[in-house]
Each structure stands twice: as structure tokens, then as C-alpha cells.
Amino acid sequence: MELFNVLESMISLNQRHRDEIAELVEIRNYKKNEKFLLKGDPCSVIGFVIQGSFRYIMDMDDNDRTFDFSVENEFISDYYGILQSKPASFEIIANQSSRVACLPTERVLALFDQDMVYQKIGRTIAETEFCRHHERLISLMYHSPQKRYEDLMNTMPESVLKLPQHLLANYLGITKETLSRIRSRKAR
Numbered sequence: 001m002e003l004f005n006v007l008e009s010m011i012s013l014n015q016r017h018r019d020e021i022a023e024l025v026e027i028r029n030y031k032k033n034e035k036f037l038l039k040g041d042p043c044s045v046i047g048f049v050i051q052g053s054f055r056y057i058m059d060m061d062d063n064d065r066t067f068d069f070s071v072e073n074e075f076i077s078d079y080y081g082i083l084q085s086k087p088a089s090f091e092i093i094a095n096q097s098s099r100v101a102c103l104p105t106e107r108v109l110a111l112f113d114q115d116m117v118y119q120k121i122g123r124t125i126a127e128t129e130f131c132r133h134h135e136r137l138i139s140l141m142y143h144s145p146q147k148r149y150e151d152l153m154n155t156m157p158e159s160v161l162k163l164p165q166h167l168l169a170n171y172l173g174i175t176k177e178t179l180s181r182i183r184s185r186k187a188r
Contacts, residue, residue, distance in 0.1 A: 001101065002072075002073055003021075003025070003048045004018060007021070010120065011117055017118075024103045024104060024108065026101075026102045027050070027102070028102050029100075030099075031094065031097055035091055035092065037077075037078055037090075037092040038091055039058075039089065039090055040087045041088055042087055042105075043105055044104065045103065046075060046076075046103050047076040048074075049071060049098060049099075049100055050072065050098075050100060050101055051072060051097075052095065052096050052097060052100075052159070053071045053095045053096065054069065055167065055171075056068035056090055056092050058089065065170060066170040068171075071157050075129070076092055078092075079126070079129060082105055082109075095163055145173075145178055146185075148173070149172060149179065149183075152171070
């Protein structure tokens with residue numbers, strides 16, 4: 001399973017660690033637009049996207065605002081909500097038919113307390129997410145829409161790039177019209 005390859009890239013796992021993690025994993029399939037996490041719910045599951053992609057949305061004045069994506073070989077959760085013991089302030093929705101390795105949050109957190117190997121995995125995942133969110137914040141604050149679009153084209157898989165234009169524009173913090181202009185300039 002790809003989950004183990006990603007974890008092995010962080011730290012060497014022995015068979016006991018692999019067995020303990022495998023015992024927690026439940027593979028779930030999500031249909032397009034099915035919700036992985038509902039606003040107001042606690043994040044009781046940490047997911048690892050095996051196939052497909054998800055978008056993170058917040059409702060802003062009766063408009064959904066896409067602020068993040070999780071794609072294949074990435075984790076999905078409300079990490080902030082887990083750390084702060086707060087219910088989710090956003091939703092996570094499948095962009096297409098997706099397959100996820102799901103692990104119960106409480107059991108994963110118990111593993112972190114049990115063994116330094118799990119602590120290192122947790123720390124590495126948290127550091128990776130922090131860096132990803134930091135880069136996103138810098139991009140939104142300081143990069144032009146053109147640069148944000150180019151970065152998106154270079155970092156997201158084809159499946160995300162095929163999403164409706166309004167979702168991509170929303171994620172980039174621009175209008176559909178601006179995205180259309182950027183795309184037509186790129187096509188020339």
C-alpha cells in the first residue's frame with residue numbers, strides 16, 4: 001500500500017509498526033461530491049488519499065470558498081481541529097470518485113504517545129503540512145494571479161486541473177474571468 005511507502009520515506013518501520021498501522025486502516029470509497037468531513041463534526045478520521053482528490057471548502061456569505069486540495073499520496077484531516085479539540089469549521093469533499101485509507105484519529109494519537117517512531121511520523125506529517133500551508137499563504141499574499149496559476153499547473157495532478165473553472169478560480173483567489181484571461185494568454 002502506498003501509505004507505507006510514504007511512511008517509510010519518513011522513518012524505517014519494522015514489521016510490528018507496519019502491523020499496528022495496518023490494523024487501524026479501513027479503506028473507504030468516496031463518490032464525487034461525497035463529504036469526508038462535515039462542518040461542525042469532530043475530525044474522527046485521518047485519511048490518506050490513495051486515489052482521487054478532495055477540496056476543502058468554507059461557507060463565506062452563502063458562497064463556498066475552496067481553500068485547499070488534497071491529492072493522491074497526501075493526508076486529509078482537520079489538523080487544526082484535532083490539535084485544538086474543536087469541531088471542523090469547514091468541509092472536505094471528494095472532487096471525483098476517490099479511495100482513502102482511513103485511520104481513527106484517537107487511535108493514531110494514542111500511537112504517537114506510545115512510541116518514538118510514531119512521534120517522528122506525526123511530527124514529519126505536521127512539518128510537511130505546515131510548510132505546504134506556509135507556501136500557500138505566501139503565494140496568496142505576494143504572488144500575482146498569473147504566478148499562482150503557473151504554480152498550480154506545476155504542482156497539481158491532471159485530475160485537479162480538470163475541475164470546473166469556478167473551483168480553480170476560487171482556490172486561486174481570483175474570478176472565473178481572470179482565470180479565463182490567464183489561460184488564454186498561456187495558450188498563445
